[in-house]
Amino acid sequence: MGLQEGYSQEQWGPWKSHTLLLHQSISELGWQEQAQTLLEVFKEHARENDLYLSREEFLGLMQKYPCCKASHHAVFFDLFDRNQDGKLSENDFMGGMLAVSPFTPHKLETPSGQLRMQFIFLYYDANRNGRLEVDEVARMIEHIQQLRGQPHSDPLVDATALVSLYSGPFGFAAFHDAAQKRMLNGTSPLLRTQQDMIEAIRQRQQGGRAEVPPALHARQDDAPGAQ
Structure with a gap:
């Protein structure tokens, strides 16, 4: 879980497996195409080890496809790195980007809503x-x-x-x-990027320069939690 060991039902209650929630969320949202796009971008940047993104590789990816303030890139890496091993797996990356997308619904009873709540x-x-x-x-x-x-x-x-x-x-x-x-x-x-990562990727691939929307940029404070 990326937390200290030990599970207490009283303390953790409805907490669920990250991987399970990710797969359920992809199915719930019909997010298969978006997941494939993220997977391709992941593999493009995972140069040292094709199974993981290092911190440096993740920061490079976020700079190429900016969907939030540059000052938040490292914060998101630390958040997505749930087991704090200094690298992101495909599931870490996809689950994190799905959870913080401004397009992901926030319905607590759904897998995507649960995933968001766990990241928050x-x-x-x-x-x-x-x-x-x-x-x-x-x-x-x-x-x-x-x-x-x-x-x-x-x-x-x-x-x-x-x-x-x-x-x-x-x-x-x-x-x-x-x-x-x-x-x-x-x-x-809470905890949403200013632009959807998929949009930033598609904008870049279509020949445009992906930029954080200025109107959204202006209303953010310095904490990703206030996105």
């Missing part, structure tokens, strides 16, 4: 200890407020109140439950 959890679980601390939840709430254009209440106060509703650690089970019950509302815009 991983992103905000900055220390990868398998739970969200109050300050990590506060950061998420702050990003949600920014994206929704809401008057900024104190995210730390809101986060403290939310976490206090759950006994034990605020793990994925609590996070998923809070989102499902709309106690944590507005997770859909």
Whole structure:
């Protein structure tokens, strides 16, 4: 899972296999053609080892097909590298790009929605200890407020109140439950690239220079979690 070893049903709840969710999401979304396109780009850039992308290779791929700010490229590599071995497999890359695409639906009951939720959890679980601390939840709430254009209440106060509703650690089970019950509302815009990677690839292949759309670029802050 890219997290510390050990599984607790109370803490992890509905967490599912990344590979299983990826394959289910491809089927759910009819994403076979997009997956093939990503696979071809993966193989084009995986030069040291055709089974993996190194950090340098991933950064080169993202520079060639820019779908988000350059400052976010390394952040996405670290996020997609779930087992933190310094390289991305085909499933790491495809699952990550599917999850952060602005076109991927955010329906929690579907495989693609579940995949997104797991990546969102991983992103905000900055220390990868398998739970969200109050300050990590506060950061998420702050990003949600920014994206929704809401008057900024104190995210730390809101986060403290939310976490206090759950006994034990605020793990994925609590996070998923809070989102499902709309106690944590507005997770859909989180962790999305400004442009779909597939669009950036096709634009480049058609002879254009792929660029991050300026209108979208202007409304992002410096955290991919606020995309």
